Amino acid sequence: MTDFQDYHSRIAQIETEAARLAALAGDLSIPVPTCPGWTLAELITHVGQTHRWTAHMLRNRVQERVWSRQVPSGLAEGRSGDAAWLAAGAAEMAEVLRATDPSMEVWTWGPDRRAAWWPRRMLFELVVHRADAELALGAGPEIPAATAIDGVEEFLHNLPSAVWVTRSLAELGAEGATIHLHATDADGEWTITQGPAGRIEWARGHAKGDVAVRGPVSDLLLLLYGRRSPDALTVFGDRALLERWLPAAAF
Structure with missing residues (x-):
């Protein structure tokens, strides 16, 4: 596939993965052993905040680092996100990604300073944290082989940066x-x-x-x-x- 096709294919995968994670967000008090010190509430809040950060970076064409905690979460002070809040943030991010030119220059922490970097990174942020939630609930994560191959190479591509x-x-x-x-x-x-x-x-x-x-x-x-x-x-x-x-x- 071309970069453009990959870009839009990954947005669709993001939507699927976000729905799968939201479906796991029932009892948010359950500890997440693969994220020591977190419960599902912290995990959901982290992922949803990352989505809002991504949307902010792209919508505003940010050229220098902005920390995710600096972006409004829409949550009251001290409150955690839930399934509906997670789904809303994922939908917002997907909408912004689709409206963004993949070749647009924008800040990233990886080697690629283009908008095209973001959906791939956000896809695997979701895949791994969905696996965290499944493991916390006693389920075995299932990741399609093609997605996992892309994930290994995304990890290795970004690691030097x-x-x-x-x-x-x-x-x-x-x-x-x-x-x-x-x-x-x-x-x-x-x-x-x-x-x-x-x-x-x-x-x-x-x-x-x-x-x-x-x-x-x-x-x-x-x-x-x-x-x-x-x-x-x-x-x-x-x-x-x-x-x-x-x-x-x-x-």
């Missing part, structure tokens, strides 16, 4: 180390090479790494986001490297 992550990776002393990910249920293989100053490089395709991880591509995506333990997948080689690298790479 996440300066708060590269600082942590720089402290590992692992320059030159390689991590290979191999999907067992889809055509997806990637090799991550730890570079200088905490930055990474990555490439698609088969290769030998210092450590290799095999499993369903949805589990590989959740592994990168710290939602799956390496114990749930098959690991070959330097497991200690993997167990040091994953927490440092989390964003």
Whole structure:
């Protein structure tokens, strides 16, 4: 697909994922183990606020960082969001995304300074937090293989620009180390090479790494986001490297 087609396809996926998350927002007091210290109320509020922030950034063509907490949430002081509030914010964001030229220049924290960066990032913000909610409720997250492949590559594409992550990776002393990910249920293989100053490089395709991880591509995506333990997948080689690298790479 072209960038334009991808842009609009991801908006439709956002709408689907937002509806799935809203449907899980019943008892908001339930703790979310994959987001320590949060309940579903905090999770829903975080996601809905992020949607309103995204709409603000694009509607106003913002060129410098604005923190999400600086954007009005529509909630009374001290109140948390609920399913209806989440759905309203997602609908607002989708409307703004559709009205925005994907090539428009706008601030992002990633490597792409165009509006086209935002729907992909917001899609995987939703996918991962929907998985958080499902895990909190005792359900197994289901992520289509094509979506999970896109999610792995979105994560790797943005990781070198996440300066708060590269600082942590720089402290590992692992320059030159390689991590290979191999999907067992889809055509997806990637090799991550730890570079200088905490930055990474990555490439698609088969290769030998210092450590290799095999499993369903949805589990590989959740592994990168710290939602799956390496114990749930098959690991070959330097497991200690993997167990040091994953927490440092989390964003």
